[in-house]
Structure formats: structure tokens, C-alpha cells
Amino acid sequence: MAVVVLGSINMDLTTYVPRLPAPGETLFGSAFITVPGGKGFNQAVAAGRLGVPTQFIGRVGDDAFGKGVLEMVAHEPVDISGILVDPDSGTGLAVISVDDAAENAIIVISGANMAHDGLEVARTRDALQSAKVLLLQMESPLSASLAAAQVARELGAIVILDPAPAKPLPPDAYQLCHIMTPNELETEVLVGFRPTNRQEAAEAAEILCERGLATAVIKLGSQGVYYQSATESGFVQPFRVNAIDTVAAGDAFNGGLAVALAEGKPLAEAIRWGAAAGALATTKPGASSAMPTRTELEQLLAKN
Numbered sequence: 190m191a192v193v194v195l196g197s198i199n200m201d202l203t204t205y206v207p208r209l210p211a212p213g214e215t216l217f218g219s220a221f222i223t224v225p226g227g228k229g230f231n232q233a234v235a236a237g238r239l240g241v242p243t244q245f246i247g248r249v250g251d252d253a254f255g256k257g258v259l260e261m262v263a264h265e266p267v268d269i270s271g272i273l274v275d276p277d278s279g280t281g282l283a284v285i286s287v288d289d290a291a292e293n294a295i296i297v298i299s300g301a302n303m304a305h306d307g308l309e310v311a312r313t314r315d316a317l318q319s320a321k322v323l324l325l326q327m328e329s330p331l332s333a334s335l336a337a338a339q340v341a342r343e344l345g346a347i348v349i350l351d352p353a354p355a356k357p358l359p360p361d362a363y364q365l366c367h368i369m370t371p372n373e374l375e376t377e378v379l380v381g382f383r384p385t386n387r388q389e390a391a392e393a394a395e396i397l398c399e400r401g402l403a404t405a406v407i408k409l410g411s412q413g414v415y416y417q418s419a420t421e422s423g424f425v426q427p428f429r430v431n432a433i434d435t436v437a438a439g440d441a442f443n444g445g446l447a448v449a450l451a452e453g454k455p456l457a458e459a460i461r462w463g464a465a466a467g468a469l470a471t472t473k474p475g476a477s478s479a480m481p482t483r484t485e486l487e488q489l490l491a492k493n
Contacts, residue, residue, distance in 0.1 A: 191241035191451040192444075193316040193346075195309060195337050196229015197302040197328035198247045198262075198272065199281035200254040201476050203436070208288045218286075225261045226283050226476035227302065228326040228351060231437045235444020235466060235480040236324070237266035241451050244268040244316045246309055247329070248301035254280035255301075265477070271312045275301040281328075283476075291432045291471060297328065297354070305333040313337040317344050321451040324443055325366070326351045331358075338365040347450055351443050352379060363400040370443055370463075372408040387424050390415035394422070406460065408442060408467075416460050423457055425464045428493055432471035434479065441480055442467035465489045 205220040233245035245267050249255035251274050258280060262269055278301035287293045310333055323341040325334045338348045350366040355378035376393045377383035384390040384407055394405035394417040404418040414425045445466030449459035469481035469489060
């Protein structure tokens with residue numbers, strides 16, 4: 190495997206509404222879709238569709254949602270042999286609302302995703318024997334993710350952490366992970382302020398690097414991406430697309446970044462791959478279903 194993803198897998202229940210409802214308000218929606226999701230699985234699909242061997246490690250419950258998820262994901266270009274069916278937990282669920290401006294609000298019921306333990310770490314170790322990149326997120330127990338990060342470092346793999354949903358991180362997380370990819374809101378949780386421009390993103394990245402992180406990647410949404418390591422820094426302008434749904438755009442970014450690094454591309458080019466993948470994901474509805482193909486990504490890169 191070139192990329193291994195340890196993380197969450199959900200059944201996503203997505204509604205489309207003119208605007209996000211206020212507390213106590215009832216709105217009529219225009220559409221509803223049910224698709225597999227979860228930050229971990231979205232990132233695995235992104236990597237797989239971009240053309241590198243990818244394995245996903247996670248859990249579903251022994252319930253109807255779990256059976257449905259496994260049936261739906263079987264056609265994706267991802268090795269799902271690392272998914273455990275947990276008889277003691279329900280399948281993770283995400284209830285998502287998307288408005289006409291492509292903004293979204295999400296409620297997550299973690300279920301089996303929060304039951305990760307040493308079994309996931311062991312399966313990750315097996316998968317990493319032939320992998321170059323490990324992708325992690327925050328929708329499963331951080332203790333298991335950091336244990337897997339330690340294994341990845343021992344085996345020489347690059348560790349990318351998407352610190353979402355955001356919460357403060359222990360000091361060792363910055364040493365165990367090579368790259369973190371927070372957006373503006375997640376950056377605020379980590380450093381105490383929300384960057385709104387390139388200069389503020391640089392200030393936030395500097396703080397993260399001072400904590401021991403090798404490379405900080407600050408995603409500013411439609412404004413672009415700032416990145417900084419010990420040897421280089423830069424800014425990637427946003428790709429202009431017709432956005433209809435921003436759900437999982439950050440997951441597509443991480444998948445694109447991981448694939449580029451697994452293929453040996455330099456950091457600056459890998460960030461562009463991530464930004465292009467994230468932009469393309471906003472042009473389609475849904476979560477894992479919105480992940481772009483290699484052809485789509487290469488065409489967008491060629492235009493910019």
C-alpha cells in the first residue's frame with residue numbers, strides 16, 4: 190500500500206436546504222442523499238481515486254447502517270479488508286445540512302469509530318509494512334491514532350494528521366506527526382486565534398512548528414493554503430471552481446496531499462495537489478462520493 194488511512198467511517202445522511210435553520214425553525218429541503226462518509230474513509234477514497242494503492246483501517250457496527258456502508262464501499266478503489274465489524278457498537282452516523290451557498294452544518298454520532306484500540310494499531314502496523322504515508326484524523330480515539338503514528342515513524346512512513354474535529358492536542362502529537370492540516374477554525378483551537386489572511390496563517394504556522402511539528406499547513410478555504418516547514422514556506426492560491434457543496438473538501442485535500450507525497454513529489458507540489466483535490470470536491474454533492482478522480486485533478490492542475 191502507498192497510503193494507509195486509520196480513522197472514521199460513517200453513514201452520511203445529507204439534506205439540502207435553502208439556508209441552515211435557526212434554533213427551533215423547520216425548513217423544507219430540496220433533496221436528501223445517503224452515502225458513506227467519515228473523515229477517515231473520505232480521505233481513503235480520495236487517495237484511492239487518485240490512483241495509489243490505499244488501505245482503510247476502521248470499524249462499523251453490526252447493524253443495518255454497517256451492512257449498508259460495507260455494501261456501498263465495496264466498489265471503491267480502496268482495500269477495506271481492515272474494517273472490523275464491532276458487535277458491541279453502532280455504526281457511526283453523520284447528519285448533514287447543506288445550504289444554497291454550499292455551507293454546511295454537521296452532527297456526528299461516533300459509534301464504533303470511538304471504539305478503536307490496539308486492534309486498529311496492530312492492523313495499521315501490518316498495512317504500513319509497504320506504505321509510505323499514514324493519514325489520521327480526530328473522529329476516533331487520539332490515543333490509538335498517536336500509537337499508530339509512533340508505529341509509522343518507526344517504519345519510516347510520513348504521518349499526516351487532520352486535526353478535525355478540533356480540540357487541543359497533547360505535546361507529543363506535534364512530535365509524532367510530520368504534517369498537520371488545520372483549517373481556520375481548527376487553527377484557532379490549536380493556537381488561540383483564527384487566521385484570516387496569509388500573514389496570520391504564517392504566524393499560526395510558526396507557533397505550531399515551535400511546538401515540534403515538522404510542517405504546518407494552514408487551510409484558508411477560498412483564500413488559499415499557507416504552508417511552512419523548517420526549510421521552506423509558501424502560499425498556494427485557491428483554484429476557481431463552481432462550488433455547490435463544501436462537505437469533505439478538507440478530506441479531499443488530505444487525500445491529494447498524501448498521494449503526491451507517496452509518489453515522491455516535493456512539498457510545494459503536494460500542497461497544490463491537495464488544494465486542487467479539495468476544490469474539485471466542492472463541485473459535487475456528498476462526502477466520499479465527491480472525491481475527484483486522477484483525470485479530473487490533472488486537468489485542473491493543467492489549467493492553473
